[in-house]
Amino acid sequence: MTNVSNAKAIDAFLAAKFEIDAILERLTALSDDHFNTNPDEIHWGHVGTLERTRAKLREISDSAFSEGEHVE
Numbered sequence: 001m002t003n004v005s006n007a008k009a010i011d012a013f014l015a016a017k018f019e020i021d022a023i024l025e026r027l028t029a030l031s032d033d034h035f036n037t038n039p040d041e042i043h044w045g046h047v048g049t050l051e052r053t054r055a056k057l058r059e060i061s062d063s064a065f066s067e068g069e070h071v072e
Helices: 004-032 044-064
Strands: none
């Protein structure tokens, strides 16, 4: 039988997972739309913004997969 504390942990875990799934879905749609940019109008400001986004996502990915600076 699952104790109350564990049930709350499971609920919190699933809530976080569902939020992550929603964020990933939104990011995928945004990527499909070239991150709200017209490919013919891309400038270095767009590149900088996308590089910051990529760096944050890389950090998350490295942490999740124990890669990069998160190697165990």
